[in-house]
Amino acid sequence: MDSIDTDATHDTSSKMALDALRQMVAQQAAFPQRPLPTERDLAVDFGVSRRAIRRALAVLEAEGHIWRRQGKGTFVGPTPPSAAMSFAKLSSRTNFSEVMEARIYLEPALASLAALRASGEQMAILRRLAERTTHQQHASEPDAEGIELWDSALHRAIAEAAGNRLMLDIFEMLDAIRLDPAWRDLRQRARNTDRLSTYSHDHHDIVGAIESRDPAKAATAMRGHLRALQQALDHVIQQDLEASV
Amino acid sequence: MDSIDTDATHDTSSKMALDALRQMVAQQAAFPQRPLPTERDLAVDFGVSRRAIRRALAVLEAEGHIWRRQGKGTFVGPTPPSAAMSFAKLSSRTNFSEVMEARIYLEPALASLAALRASGEQMAILRRLAERTTHQQHASEPDAEGIELWDSALHRAIAEAAGNRLMLDIFEMLDAIRLDPAWRDLRQRARNTDRLSTYSHDHHDIVGAIESRDPAKAATAMRGHLRALQQALDHVIQQDLEASV
Incomplete structure (x- = not known):
């Protein structure tokens, strides 16, 4: 059959097939496991x-x-992640706003689990790290790399204290995507002295709630902290958009 | 130096070094980024x-x-997941109870995002899938594979309707671990006619809350559903432990 195809009939029949297939794909969206x-x-x-x-x-x-x-066979939907899929691939399929949204759901859960499960030793580590983020903020010269390092270390220590290896791995994956250099500039511009002081205050609130074994308060404090960060980033993006008009 | 080591002095000095290193590692736990x-x-x-x-x-x-x-250099803590780390590796580092816990935090978030973002087409898919899980349950012969297939399809469709590619990838990763054949028997024993009817009722509640665009209700319904599943699994494990004494 293929050999009879001329270029002209081919173009038309491909287009017809494409339209028909689009309909079929839409109808089969509910059945991602069934091949076409x-x-x-x-x-x-x-x-x-x-x-x-x-x-x-x-x-x-x-x-x-x-x-x-x-x-x-052929299946409807985007390629699902396979067992061999790597974090690098996952990272290439997402974007900054998705990562921020995922953190807003994951990290409050980690903070509440940490309130239930952190050992005395882990509590001491959290307290030390919260104090380091305050020192960073009060340093005479702002040191973006130092701020990121200690901030990331505190969030990671909370994730570790939550006591779920799988959720810690997911946290580390998000943290690695978050630290992408392309987003470093955006984050840096979202920081200013006022906000840094708020973030450091947030860190002490989160660690305080974990120390007092209050899972709901720890989750709320973490959620508030991340929402404030998200808003600061949105604000910078909005300013850029307005400046470009 | 190494050449003077006799086996006897070596054993003692390795043990001494190990004790001293253990102390150093405990002290440096707060600084996972700093090499030893x-x-x-x-x-x-x-x-x-x-x-x-x-x-x-x-x-x-x-x-x-x-x-x-x-x-x-050498760092304190378990190996962090690298960019090249695959889902298969991640799956080998976790266990059933961690996956269930991660689902209890992730899926209510997905249900509430779906309530905010599902398109009309996606709503129709969710409704169809919820009805299919009811049919499965009312089938004359129980069909474990069919139940799992449609249950997984409904949970996946909710994750897709949430509109965050990264969170969908994380969901699919958990779903793949959950479907591990080693856990299939456990899940099957946790099902019985009463529970299946409850689960199918739960599915309709979740989809109903998404249809009425109520994110809090959708999250609560999903959380209740997964907690009931978790309890049924714990119950079966508990029975096994008691039978083995």
């Missing part, structure tokens, strides 16, 4: 060549609407 | 051979108290 019919069956159903089907599938795959697994 | 001194410096400080230091470090590394990175 084979190329051969699709060609028969739509009355076009297999080559037209292949071209249409290539478009849908490039758009991220379908994905294929060798020997298994 | 070099092997040479540690040998001088503790007055033992470098070979004794190397043996002591090997023990601490095997215990997961320190980790080394070529050219960077």
Whole structure:
């Protein structure tokens, strides 16, 4: 069949196949585990060549609407993360605002678990780190790298005190994405003396709630802290947008 | 120096080095980013051979108290996940009860985001899937594989409707770990007709809250559903423990 295809009929039949496949994909969105019919069956159903089907599938795959697994078939939806998928790949599929949103849900949970589970030794570490973030803020010269280092160390120590290895791994993954150099400048501009003083105050509130074994208060303090950070970042982005008009 | 070491003095000095290193590691737990001194410096400080230091470090590394990175040095704490770390590796570092706990924090967040963001098309998909989980439960013969398939599809569709690619990837990672065949038997025994009917009722509550755009109610319904599942699993584990005494 393929050999009869001229370029003109091919273009038309690929477009027809693409439109029909888009409808099929929309209808099958609820069934990500069920493969689409084979190329051969699709060609028969739509009355076009297999080559037209292949071209249409290539478009849908490039758009991220379908994905294929060798020997298994073609499936609806973006490629799911496979067992071999790495953090680097995951990081390339996300963006700054998604990471911030994920932190706002994950870290309050970690703070409340830390309030329930932190050992005396871990509490002492949290207290020391909270004090270091205050020192950083009061340093005569602002030291962006030092601020980030100690801030990240405190958030990580809370995640560790939560006592769930899997959630700590997820935290570290988000923290690695967050520290992407491309976002460093944005974060630096979102900091100013007033805000730094607020953040350091937040850190003491969070650690205080963990020390007093109050999971709800620890979660609330962490959520407030991250929402303030998110707002400061949104504010800087908004200023950039307005300056560019 | 190493060449003078007899086996006897070596054993003693390795043990001495190990004790001293354990203290150093405990003190440095707050500073996961700062490397330990070099092997040479540690040998001088503790007055033992470098070979004794190397043996002591090997023990601490095997215990997961320190980790080394070529050219960077030795650090306190378990190996952090690297950019190249895969989901398969992550899955090998966790366990069933950690996954269940992580779900209890992640999925209510996804349900509340879905209530805010689900499109009309996504709502229709959620409704269809909730109805399918009810059909599965009312089937004349219980079909464990079918129940798992439709249950997983509904939870995944909620995660997708939440509109955060990163959080969807994290959900899929947890879902893949959860479906580990080793845990299949445990889950199957945690199901019985009463509980299945409760779960199906829960699914309709969650989808109903999403449809009425009520994020708090959606989160509460999802949290209640997962806590009930967690309790059913704990109950089965408890029965096994008692039967084994």
